[in-house]
Amino acid sequence: MxxxxxxxxxxxxxxxxxxxxxxxxxxxxxxxxxxxxxxIRDVAAHASIDPAMVIRYFRSKDELFARAAVVDLKLxxxxxxxxxxxGKTLIRRFLEIWEDPANGTGMAILLRxxxxxxxxxxxxxxxxxxxxxxxxxxxxxxxxxxxxAGLISSQLLGLAMCRYLLRLxxxxxxxxxxxxxxxxxxxxxxxxxxxxx
Amino acid sequence: MxxxxxxxxxxxxxxxxxxxxxxxxxxxxxxxxxxxxxxIRDVAAHASIDPAMVIRYFRSKDELFARAAVVDLKLxxxxxxxxxxxGKTLIRRFLEIWEDPANGTGMAILLRxxxxxxxxxxxxxxxxxxxxxxxxxxxxxxxxxxxxAGLISSQLLGLAMCRYLLRLxxxxxxxxxxxxxxxxxxxxxxxxxxxxx
DNA sequence: TCCATATGCCAACGACTGTTGACAAATGCA
DNA sequence: TGCATTTGTCAACAGTCGTTGGCATATGGA
Numbered sequence: 001m002x003x004x005x006x007x008x009x010x011x012x013x014x015x016x017x018x019x020x021x022x023x024x025x026x027x028x029x030x031x032x033x034x035x036x037x038x039x040i041r042d043v044a045a046h047a048s049i050d051p052a053m054v055i056r057y058f059r060s061k062d063e064l065f066a067r068a069a070v071v072d073l074k075l076x077x078x079x080x081x082x083x084x085x086x087g088k089t090l091i092r093r094f095l096e097i098w099e100d101p102a103n104g105t106g107m108a109i110l111l112r113x114x115x116x117x118x119x120x121x122x123x124x125x126x127x128x129x130x131x132x133x134x135x136x137x138x139x140x141x142x143x144x145x146x147x148x149a150g151l152i153s154s155q156l157l158g159l160a161m162c163r164y165l166l167r168l169x170x171x172x173x174x175x176x177x178x179x180x181x182x183x184x185x186x187x188x189x190x191x192x193x194x195x196x197x
Numbered sequence: 198m199x200x201x202x203x204x205x206x207x208x209x210x211x212x213x214x215x216x217x218x219x220x221x222x223x224x225x226x227x228x229x230x231x232x233x234x235x236x237i238r239d240v241a242a243h244a245s246i247d248p249a250m251v252i253r254y255f256r257s258k259d260e261l262f263a264r265a266a267v268v269d270l271k272l273x274x275x276x277x278x279x280x281x282x283x284g285k286t287l288i289r290r291f292l293e294i295w296e297d298p299a300n301g302t303g304m305a306i307l308l309r310x311x312x313x314x315x316x317x318x319x320x321x322x323x324x325x326x327x328x329x330x331x332x333x334x335x336x337x338x339x340x341x342x343x344x345x346a347g348l349i350s351s352q353l354l355g356l357a358m359c360r361y362l363l364r365l366x367x368x369x370x371x372x373x374x375x376x377x378x379x380x381x382x383x384x385x386x387x388x389x390x391x392x393x394x
Numbered sequence: 395t396c397c398a399t400a401t402g403c404c405a406a407c408g409a410c411t412g413t414t415g416a417c418a419a420a421t422g423c424a
Numbered sequence: 425t426g427c428a429t430t431t432g433t434c435a436a437c438a439g440t441c442g443t444t445g446g447c448a449t450a451t452g453g454a
Contacts, residue, residue: 014451015401034313036233040442050403055443112312115362116231128365150359150367151379157363158355162347165312166354168325170347182348182393186383196379211421212431237412247433252413 019057021047026054026068031108035065035117062119069113069123071106073097073131078139078191086139087188091180094156098164111160128153136191144197151190159183216254218244223251223265228305232262232314259316266310266320268303270294270328275336275388283336284385288377291353295361308357325350333388341394348387356380 025046029038040061044051058064073093081089098104110127113120132153137145159179162171174182190196222243226235237258241248255261270290278286295301307324310317329350334342356376359368371379387393 018401037313039440041440051442052404052444053402056401061442115309115312115358116234121363124363125365146367147371147375150365150371153365154355154359154368154380155352155383156355157358158351158353161312161354161358162351166318166321168322168347168350170343171351174344174347178344182387183351185386185392186352189382190379195382215431236410238410248412249414249434250432253431258412 015057018047018049018053022049022054022057022064023067026064027105027109030065030068031105031112033112035113035120040064065109065113065119069106069109069120071103071110071123071127071131073103073127075131075135078135083139083192084188086191087186088180088184090152090156090187090191091184094159095176095179098160104164107160108164111157111165140192141197147197148190148192151196152187155183155186155190212254215244215246215250219246219251219254219261220264223261224302224306227262227265228302228309230309232310232317237261262306262310262316266303266306266317268300268307268320268324268328270300270324272328272332275332280336280389281385283388284383285377285381287349287353287384287388288381291356292373292376295357301361304357305361308354308362337389338394344394345387345389348393349384352380352383352387 022043026038026043029042029046032038040054041051043064044054047054054064058067075093076089078086078089096103098107110120110124114124115121128149133145133149136149136152140148159171162168163174219240223235223240226239226243229235230239237251238248240261241251244251251261255264272290273286275283275286293300295304307317307321311321312318325346330342330346333346333349337345356368359365360371
């Protein structure tokens with residue numbers, strides 16, 4: 001048992017490393033150029049390996065993309081925070097996510113491809129349904145949670161589009177504090193404002 | 198003279214008609230599948246014509262896309278409208294644009310491709326700089342116009358993404374009145390709110 | 395040391411892409 | 425009626441794509 005697990009580890013440790021290299025290269029290129037724009041040959045070149053290996057480790061480009069497009073927002077539980085600071089908390093977490101290489105890359109991958117790749121679009125709707133919406137349901141009437149979460153997502157996805165993908169100059173130039181001060185109140189109102197539903 | 202002008206018209210009317218058919222098919226498919234997803238062969242098939250003709254009428258796929266991605270928002274001059282109704286006016290016009298086949302298709306073409314096609318991204322930034330920003334500059338301090346217009350664009354592009362491209366169910370379900378009532382105040386604040394800049 | 399297995403490269407496949415040039419039919423003018 | 429120009433089709437080009445199978449090499453246990 002002991003040596004078997006050791007063997008298992010050593011046997012796979014080499015392949016796991018190249019596997020990770022491929023995945024990292026794939027995440028980088030999918031985030032930069034989208035699903036169609038990033039070819040398997042490009043990914044292989046970035047990982048310094050033969051294109052055939054990419055298919056051997058991940059069975060197809062679709063499967064590689066699915067592995068690369070994993071997103072866990074780790075959103076804070078809004079129940080426990082100050083009810084008057086929901087908007088600012090959300091927008092702060094949003095900036096953290098997008099400007100941290102690990103999570104930001106994942107979101108960029110999805111958003112870049114969601115407009116022309118149905119799988120990515122479905123995955124993005126999943127993130128909304130399983131990570132954003134439940135969070136809103138915890139602080140607002142669950143009957144309105146969908147609508148409220150939808151409005152919040154529209155503002156956040158739009159901000160991400162303009163700032164990180166489209167790179168609209170005035171939006172890129174905004175500081176964190178400016179964004180928090182301007183977008184925070186919008187999210188606050190969408191989340192719990194009484195004039196919204 | 199009579200029949201000559203008729204002939205002249207007929208000479209060009211034939212080619213102009215197929216030209217228009219090709220352009221219409223291209224707009225439809227670019228809006229639906231994006232730049233990469235719509236092939237020249239697809240466009241030709243939709244226009245019931247040979248692929249070679251598409252290249253003959255428009256010199257290349259890039260040029261065809263450029264012709265298809267023309268957008269004129271025809272935004273109202275905000276100077277003349279009620280200063281307290283700027284937000285509602287903007288969001289009303291937004292809904293008109295996107296749900297009218299002619300203009301909505303143009304915006305869909307740009308937005309679908311902007312995430313993975315640099316030309317489309319640049320074109321979208323142009324729409325912002327030449328159509329949205331000057332409009333905001335007319336009602337707010339021109340020094341803040343860029344930032345204000347950027348925030349407005351982030352909300353509007355995000356809404357378009359969620360409602361028309363991503364088709365996020367709760368956002369699709371919103372009625373026009375609900376959107377006007379919820380998003381209008383956001384835009385109003387971004388446009389002229391004193392706590393924004 | 396020998397052998398099985400894991401890891402990797404190479405060449406090629408079939409499909410699809412944008413684009414081109416040669417050739418056929420239609421059209422309009424003399 | 426002839427002739428020239430327009431309008432269109434067809435086949436093929438060169439390139440890229442995802443994917444596959446065969447073959448070399450390296451690794452690690454017996």
